[in-house]
Every structure is written in structure tokens, then in C-alpha cells.
Amino acid sequence: MKKQISFGQALATVIGSVIGAGVFFKIGSISQSTESASATILVWLLAGVISICSGLTVSEIAAALNVNGAIEYLDYSYGNIWGFLFGWAEMTVYFPAQIAALASIFGQQFVVLAGLPASSSKWIAAGVVLLLFLINMLGTKASAWMQSVITVIKLIPLFLIIVFAIIRPQVSVSLWPVTVDSSGGWLAGISQGLLSALFAFEGWIVVTNLAKEMKNPKKDLARAIILGLSLVTVVYVLVNYAFMAVLPFDKIIGNDNTAYYASLKLFGQAGGKIVTVG
Numbered sequence: 001m002k003k004q005i006s007f008g009q010a011l012a013t014v015i016g017s018v019i020g021a022g023v024f025f026k027i028g029s030i031s032q033s034t035e036s037a038s039a040t041i042l043v044w045l046l047a048g049v050i051s052i053c054s055g056l057t058v059s060e061i062a063a064a065l066n067v068n069g070a071i072e073y074l075d076y077s078y079g080n081i082w083g084f085l086f087g088w089a090e091m092t093v094y095f096p097a098q099i100a101a102l103a104s105i106f107g108q109q110f111v112v113l114a115g116l117p118a119s120s121s122k123w124i125a126a127g128v129v130l131l132l133f134l135i136n137m138l139g140t141k142a143s144a145w146m147q148s149v150i151t152v153i154k155l156i157p158l159f160l161i162i163v164f165a166i167i168r169p170q171v172s173v174s175l176w177p178v179t180v181d182s183s184g185g186w187l188a189g190i191s192q193g194l195l196s197a198l199f200a201f202e203g204w205i206v207v208t209n210l211a212k213e214m215k216n217p218k219k220d221l222a223r224a225i226i227l228g229l230s231l232v233t234v235v236y237v238l239v240n241y242a243f244m245a246v247l248p249f250d251k252i253i254g255n256d257n258t259a260y261y262a263s264l265k266l267f268g269q270a271g272g273k274i275v276t277v278g
Contacts (some may be wrong), residue, residue, distance in 0.1 A: 002213065003215050004141055004215070005214045006214075006220075007223060008148070009148055009216075010207055010224035011224045011227060012152075013144070013206070013210065014204050014207050014225055014227075014229065015155075015231060015232055016151035016154075016226045017203035018202070018204050018228070018229070018232045019151070019232055020154075023158070023259075025143045025259070026196045026199060026200045028044055028252065028253070029193075029196040030193040033188075033190075033192035033196065034189045035062075039193070040193065041241060043194055043196075044237050045233070046190070047197035047204060047233075048232070048236065050198065051198070051232075051233070054205075055204065055229045056226065058073070058208060059222030061073050071083045071086055072171050082101065096204065098203075103126070104121070107120075107122050107124035113277065140213050157274070157278030158235055158278075160266075161239055161242050161259070161263065161266065164242075165241075165243075166245070168243065196261070200236065201229075207228075242262070243259065246265050247261060259276075
């Protein structure tokens with residue numbers, strides 16, 4: 001493999017692999033679990049801390065071993081059977097399901113934005129999977145460049161939402177004391193919310209598969225993971241606070257289109273569509 005991936009491209013891969021549909025759609029299910037603005041923000045913080053701890057662990061392995069990705073980490077640490085089972089699960093369950101879920105969300109949003117029949121969303125989803133497959137087939141340099149561009153593009157609407165919501169808050173948000181109004185109690189509310197939040201942090205470990213294509217993996221892989229996850233945590237906490245500063249909390253609970261409605265309130269019809277495109 002050619003060593004052609006820089007620190008900046010690795011960092012973009014971490015951020016780009018993590019920030020996706022989850023930040024826009026998971027606040028609905030998290031707020032439904034906690035039924036509290038303060039606990040919703042706490043859940044996002046806890047998910048970020050757990051992910052960063054995972055990143056620190058993997059970074060130690062990456063710095064110590066000249067191996068490529070989680071499968072080889074497991075092979076080295078626990079034996080070939082565990083690496084094989086992990087790779088098999090990734091190939092048959094984890095990645096196909098994740099790709100299908102994200103592509104389906106893309107298709108659903110695309111047809112709403114473009115005014116197309118709802119039945120066409122599955123073809124849009126299949127088309128975007130095929131397009132990304134073809135881009136990756138062009139080689140590492142092309143896909144790394146594409147990843148960097150997409151990462152910047154999707155950070156722009158998040159940045160706009162955060163800035164405008166902080167400048168022009170429309171709802172008072174109380175973050176202390178932390179309360180959980182879930183009928184299942186404090187532990188149930190937080191733990192169920194964490195399941196949803198951790199989905200939004202998924203994907204960062206895929207950067208370890210690029211170790212042998214990075215120019216300086218021993219130094220840059222750990223830096224990219226830790227810095228990337230830290231930045232993602234900050235963005236997630238701020239953007240979810242922004243949603244709650246724009247929309248009444250009872251309008252957020254269970255609402256999968258929170259980001260869209262928050263964008264409409266902040267930027268009007270045209271601005272809401274631009275954010276949806278991002």
C-alpha cells in the first residue's frame with residue numbers, strides 16, 4: 001500500500017466517519033428517553049467521554065503495533081479466532097446494516113427536499129451507495145480527498161446552527177440541576193439515551209484500517225482519533241444545545257426532523273433547505 005494519507009486527511013476521516021445522520025436525528029430518541037433537556041446534554045457528553053476512552057485505548061495499540069485495523073489488533077491481542085469473528089461480523093452485519101441505514105436516511109431526506117415520490121427514496125439510497133463505491137474504487141487519494149471535502153461541507157450547516165442559535169436563542173434551556181423525567185427512572189433514561197447517542201459516535205475506528213496507508217501512522221493515527229473525537233463531542237453538545245435553544249423541548253421529543261424545523265426557525269424556508277442539503 002502507498003503511504004499517501006496525511007494527518008489532515010486522517011483527521012477528516014475520523015470526523016467525517018462519525019458526524020453524519022446521527023447528530024441530526026438522534027436527539028428525538030434521546031429526548032424521548034430522558035424527557036429532560038439537562039439529561040439530554042449529559043447523555044451526549046457521556047457518549048463523547050466513552051468514545052474518547054475507546055479512542056485512547058486503540059491509539060495505544062496503534063502506536064505500539066505496526067498492524068492495520070481492529071481485526072489485526074484482535075488477532076495480536078487475543079488470537080486469530082476473535083479477529084476472524086470480528087471481521088466476519090463487520091462484513092456480514094455491521095457495515096451492511098450501517099450503510100443501509102445511512103443511505104435510507106439520505107434517500108428519505110432527498111425525496112422530501114426534491115419533491116419526489118416517497119417510493120423513489122430506496123432507489124436514491126441504492127444510487128448513493130453505488131456512487132460512493134465507485135469513488136472508493138478510484139483509489140485512496142481520490143476517496144481521501146472526497147472525505148475531506150464532504151467533512152467541511154457538512155460541518156458548515158452545523159456551525160451555522162450553533163452560531164445563530166447562540167446569538168438568537170428563542171427558548172430558555174436549563175442545564176442544572178440534571179434531572180431525568182423518564183418513567184423508568186434515572187438509570188433507564190440515561191442508559192437508553194446512551195444507546196442512541198453512541199450510534200451517533202459510531203464509525204471512528206474505521207480510520208485504523210488506513211494505518212498502512214498513512215505517512216506517519218505511529219504519530220498521526222493517535223492524534224487524529226483523539227483530536228477528532230474531542231472535536232466531534234464539542235460539536236454534538238453545542239448543536240444539540242442549539243436545537244433546544246430554538247425549539248420548545250416538547251416539540252423535540254421523538255421528533256426525527258428536529259434539525260430541519262430548527263433550521264426553518266433560524267433561517268426561514270430557503271435557509272432550512274440549504275441546511276438540509278448540507
